[in-house]
Amino acid sequence: MDNPKVLLVDDEDRFRQTLKKRVSSREYNVFDASNGIQALEMIREEPMDVVILDVRMPGLSGLETLTEIKKISPETEVILLTGHASIDPAIEGMRLGAFDYLMKPCELEELMVKIDNAFEVKRKKSE
Amino acid sequence: MGMHMKRKERAASVYSIRLRWHIIISYCLAAVISLALIAGIIYFEYRSSVNERATARLVSVVMEHKGTIENFLFELANTMRMVTLLEDFDNLRQQDVLEQVYAVLEKEYDFAFEDLGVLDLDGNHLAYVGPYDLMDRNYIQAEWFQDVLEKEMVISNVFLGFRQAPHFIIAVKQTNGQDTWILRATVNAVKFASLVEYVRFGRTGFAYIVSHDGYYQTRSRDGYRVMDHVAPDHLDLEFFEGVNFWELKQDQRNFFRAKTWIKDNDWLLVVEQDVDDIYGELYLLRQNALIFFALGGILLLVLTLMTMKLLLRKVKLIDAEKELLDEQLIQSHKLASIGQLSAGIAHEINNPLAIIGEESGWMQDILKRENMQGIPEHDELTDSLREINQQAGRCRKITHKLLSFSRKMDATIREVDMNQLMDEVAALREREAGLSSIKFIRDYDQDLPMIHTDSSQVRQVLFNLINNAMDAINKNGEISLSTKKNKDKSITVTISDTGMGIPQENLTRIFDPFFTTKEPGKGTGLGLSICHGIIEKLGGTIFVASKVGEGTTFTIRLPLEPSVTVADD
Numbered sequence: 190m191d192n193p194k195v196l197l198v199d200d201e202d203r204f205r206q207t208l209k210k211r212v213s214s215r216e217y218n219v220f221d222a223s224n225g226i227q228a229l230e231m232i233r234e235e236p237m238d239v240v241i242l243d244v245r246m247p248g249l250s251g252l253e254t255l256t257e258i259k260k261i262s263p264e265t266e267v268i269l270l271t272g273h274a275s276i277d278p279a280i281e282g283m284r285l286g287a288f289d290y291l292m293k294p295c296e297l298e299e300l301m302v303k304i305d306n307a308f309e310v311k312r313k314k315s316e
Numbered sequence: 317m318g319m320h321m322k323r324k325e326r327a328a329s330v331y332s333i334r335l336r337w338h339i340i341i342s343y344c345l346a347a348v349i350s351l352a353l354i355a356g357i358i359y360f361e362y363r364s365s366v367n368e369r370a371t372a373r374l375v376s377v378v379m380e381h382k383g384t385i386e387n388f389l390f391e392l393a394n395t396m397r398m399v400t401l402l403e404d405f406d407n408l409r410q411q412d413v414l415e416q417v418y419a420v421l422e423k424e425y426d427f428a429f430e431d432l433g434v435l436d437l438d439g440n441h442l443a444y445v446g447p448y449d450l451m452d453r454n455y456i457q458a459e460w461f462q463d464v465l466e467k468e469m470v471i472s473n474v475f476l477g478f479r480q481a482p483h484f485i486i487a488v489k490q491t492n493g494q495d496t497w498i499l500r501a502t503v504n505a506v507k508f509a510s511l512v513e514y515v516r517f518g519r520t521g522f523a524y525i526v527s528h529d530g531y532y533q534t535r536s537r538d539g540y541r542v543m544d545h546v547a548p549d550h551l552d553l554e555f556f557e558g559v560n561f562w563e564l565k566q567d568q569r570n571f572f573r574a575k576t577w578i579k580d581n582d583w584l585l586v587v588e589q590d591v592d593d594i595y596g597e598l599y600l601l602r603q604n605a606l607i608f609f610a611l612g613g614i615l616l617l618v619l620t621l622m623t624m625k626l627l628l629r630k631v632k633l634i635d636a637e638k639e640l641l642d643e644q645l646i647q648s649h650k651l652a653s654i655g656q657l658s659a660g661i662a663h664e665i666n667n668p669l670a671i672i673g674e675e676s677g678w679m680q681d682i683l684k685r686e687n688m689q690g691i692p693e694h695d696e697l698t699d700s701l702r703e704i705n706q707q708a709g710r711c712r713k714i715t716h717k718l719l720s721f722s723r724k725m726d727a728t729i730r731e732v733d734m735n736q737l738m739d740e741v742a743a744l745r746e747r748e749a750g751l752s753s754i755k756f757i758r759d760y761d762q763d764l765p766m767i768h769t770d771s772s773q774v775r776q777v778l779f780n781l782i783n784n785a786m787d788a789i790n791k792n793g794e795i796s797l798s799t800k801k802n803k804d805k806s807i808t809v810t811i812s813d814t815g816m817g818i819p820q821e822n823l824t825r826i827f828d829p830f831f832t833t834k835e836p837g838k839g840t841g842l843g844l845s846i847c848h849g850i851i852e853k854l855g856g857t858i859f860v861a862s863k864v865g866e867g868t869t870f871t872i873r874l875p876l877e878p879s880v881t882v883a884d885d
Contacts, residue, residue: 201667207674211681245663272666276779277772280740289748294670294712297677306751 193308194235197221198228198254199243199270208241211297217304225249229257236262239307241300243293244271244278252282259286264314266307270295335631340624347616355609363598370594373517374574375559378587381512381523382578388511389471389579392428392503393486395421397469400490400499408499409434409442418445421501430483430502437465437496446502448479455500460485464498471579473527474505474542482506482542484533505542509534512585520571520590525583526551533583538567555581563591662715669711676704729878732771734799734807735760741778742797745786752791759798767807767876769854774874777847777858781811781870784844788815788868805876806856812869818862826860854878 195217199205205221213219220237222228226249228240240258244251255267269282269290279290288307291300399417400408407413418432431446439456455461460472464487472485482505489498512523512534525533530546530553540546546553550566561574570591578585592599680701682688691697742756749756785795793814800808818826827848851858856874 201671204667204671204674207671207678211674211678214681272663276741276744276775279744280775283743284740290744292716293666294673294708296709297674306748310747 192216192218193238193304194218194220195304196228196231196237196240198223198225198240198246198251200224200246201243208297212301212304215301225251225254225257228254229261232258232261232265237265238311239288239304240265240267241304242267242269242287244269244282252278252285255282255285255287264311266311268300268303268307336624336628339627340621343620343624344617347620348613351609351613351616355605359602359605362601363595366595366598370572370589371561371574374561374572374587374589377517377521377523378559378561378574378576378585381585381587382576385511385525385585386578388508389486392425392501393469393471393488395425396486396488396499396501397490400488405434405490405492405495405497409497411443411445414443415445426507428503428507430504433500435461435498435500437498442497450478453478458485460487461498463487464489471582473529473531473582474533476543482509484508505533509542518589518593519596520593521587522589523585523587525578525585526553528553528582528584537588551575551584551586553584658718662718665711666715669708669715673705673708673712676701676708680705728772729768729770731766732769732774733764733766734774734809734874735762735764737771737775738778738797738799738809741775741782744779745782749786749795752786752789754786754789754792755794757794757796759796761799761801761807764799764801764807765876767874769874769878770850773850773854777850777872778809778811780844780847784870785811785813785815785868788813788817790815793867802873806873807876809872809874810869811872812867814867817864817866818860818868819864823860823862827858 195212197205197209197212197219198221199208200223202223205223209219209221220231220235222231224246228242229249231237232240242251242254242258246254249257251269251271255269258265258267263286266288267282267286269279269287270293271278271282271290272293279287282290288310289303291303399421403413403417408417414432414434418429421429421432431444431448431450433444433446433450434442435455436442439454439458439461441451441453444451460470463472464470468489470485470487472487474482474484476482483502484505485500485502487498487500489496491497512525516522522537523534524536526546527533530551532540532542532544532546535541536544555577559574559576561572563570563572565571571588572591572594573586573588575584575586577583680698683694683698683701688694738758738760742758746756782795782797789795795814796810796812798810800810802808827844848858851872851874854874855878856872858873859871860868861871862868
């Protein structure tokens, strides 16, 4: 199975599902979770290549989830989706080990480029 | 609300009519009181010194007079004693000898002696020289004759006598062998009085003599003649030692009086001078001083009023500034709440917007599939979806602008390490830059001081400038990041790229709002105009230098401490 495994984590169901359909149609193996806890459970069961993580979520926040992901699976690359115009959460996320970040709402093409980059980096690290 | 705020500002105003008068009155009072105090002290000091001088002069006049008068009287008396010693009684009782003696005396003493007579112990004339026919006069009953029998020598008080002209007698008793006799001379009282009266000083200085029983021996100042009795309560005839002096008021006349007893406590020598005379000089001085101080007072008043005017103008200015600041404060509060509101709205709208974007994107994805190519109105659907996408993108840009606007409103100033801040921001893009072969070159001042500023907003600006630099390079290039401490309590941050550069005609408009050279929909960062606004608000400056084909350099200067600047926007 060469297709990258991508996990979408967002509390907005419709957004997550549609995005999943769109990314899936581009030859990625896409999983989804509606909150941080669920995402962590899934990563424990099956390590992901790239996680797309919404920063603003009820319950476990995006940055908290990121910290936990890095503990469970340090090689997994995380791309943050922020709703803020400010780059402060992005900087915080980068410090916690995120690969990159995107401002929400974003262009799918932009996201795809970043997913590819993240996968590339991850693959190189694994070799 | 606006009206309410306005009224509150008025009430809090520093300047007011009451304050104006309060300041003017207290300044003027202070000036006038201090001036009056100085004037008063000088006046009274001077007055007391004049007073002292005047009384000292009166005392010396009295003493001098006393000496002159007593000398005169005793010289006359002694001369007569000498006559009695030098000439025999038998010689002297001869009319022609007495006439010779009288002639000598008259010449020597400038007609002070009116007549001269030799008397026996019964008071009868043995010889007489003089203008009156007094040979047959008997003096046994005269007071002075009684006195001379006892005292050997007598100087009488002034009296009118037989001749009805003021005069006094000097009599000397002498004994030659068996004979005891008396030499008597009359002294012209007017002549004597001139001794006293001619001695004048000042304008009103005057001397006179009163006998111990209260008769004027010389003319008084207020019109009493010789032999008149002193008016009751005008003069105290109690005996005392030395000189007495004091200031007193009689018959509406203020004067200084000094007195002393002369002629064996028989006569009282009185010297008087008007206060006005003594203080004449002082009054002139007082007048001059009054003019001087009045002019000084006016000058002070004018100066005070001028100063006040300046001061009040300043107060008014400060007041106006304060009002402006208040207004700006209200304005910035308003903007802050608008910012919060718009941030909330933007966040809420972002999620549905994301869904709209994804849904239309998904539909576009489906329409691109091969089995969908043949369906009717395929192009219309594609066109419509593209439009939906484009409009969603437009909304996204609006919400992002709203969010950055709201962030700009609430500045939180704290200590910031600019080097670290640069690294943080650079880290966001460095990996991506590496993929495009863009190298970050750091040239940090290791001794850079901490600055107080809003880290979040400065990050935003740096992020934007780095993004611009990367866009300008596109692929293969360098971005130099440097920090430097300035001499004037500020630091300089520069971000240079080796990109395509900015044409001269765009360089001046680069910080203008809404100016862009990018395609619509590109660039999610802040506009350079907002960057410019942020830096200005934090008390700094931002410059751009560029050359087409070589690159662009942005230079930011930030103060160590943010200056208090008026809220912009």
